[in-house]
Amino acid sequence: MRYLIFAFIGFVVFASFTTPKIKKEKTTTTPKTAYFAEEVNIPFLRNDFVGFKEALAFKESQGRYRVVNKLGYLGKYQFGRETLKRFRIYNTSYFLKTPELQEKAFVAYCKVNKWILRKDIKRSVGRTINEIKITESGILAAAHLSGAGNVKKFLRSNGAIRFNDAFGTSIESYMKKFGGYDVSNITPDKKARV
Structure with a gap:
């Protein structure tokens, strides 16, 4: 006792x-x-590109570089194999073990998507579609989820054409969740490389 x-x-x-x-x-x-x-240690993400990519990574994989989901999407940002081939990344084992390569692939993918969606970004940022304020970072996040083509369809149809991934996550949810980050340092680049 x-x-x-x-x-x-x-x-x-x-x-x-x-x-x-x-x-x-x-x-x-x-x-x-x-x-x-009085004293609370809460992680704080800035409203810049670093904050954007870390928030998106947390949603995709909880920020883990070596994770592969049940559909075969890889790494911190959950890249598909076909997307990686676009950047001449064929060795997925090496990709999973190399955080620097994953970070470079994410930046390159954002640059390519920004180039593909440049006209839609110019036309749509500031508008409200389905009660969601459209921002550049929201568009880039949605393109990461569904591909730039599906984001174009969504924006050009004023939200009538929608897309959900295999887990039921929608373009709209990514536009809302990841809207408002400053991603102006990402330059549109059709030929972005890793």
Whole structure:
């Protein structure tokens, strides 16, 4: 019994050092009292291309480079084998073991998609389709999900032609989830290489 009491006291002391202190603070937006943590370590992604690619990678593979899903899509960004062939990447084993190659392939794919969709980006950014504000990053994310051709059909039909991948994920959900990132540093390039 004595050991149980010491263990409990040790846990309470440990917990008091590891949990964030809570500060009672009144807010101006609601009449009720709100509580906020003084120190919280929450990962923060910037609103730039790095934030965009890391958010997309987390959705695709939880940011894991060596993952292959049940449909055979590969790596951190879940590339299909045909897409990799476009960049002259044929050795998928090597691709999975090489994070730098995966990062370069993602940038190249964004450049190609931005070139393919350049006119649609110019016409569509700022519009609202099916209650989704269209942004350049949303378009690039949707192209990563479904291919640039399906995104063209969606935009040019004003959202009437829709696409879902094999898991039921829609172009619209990617446009909404990944909208608003600054991807202006990605230049359109028809012949982007890895």
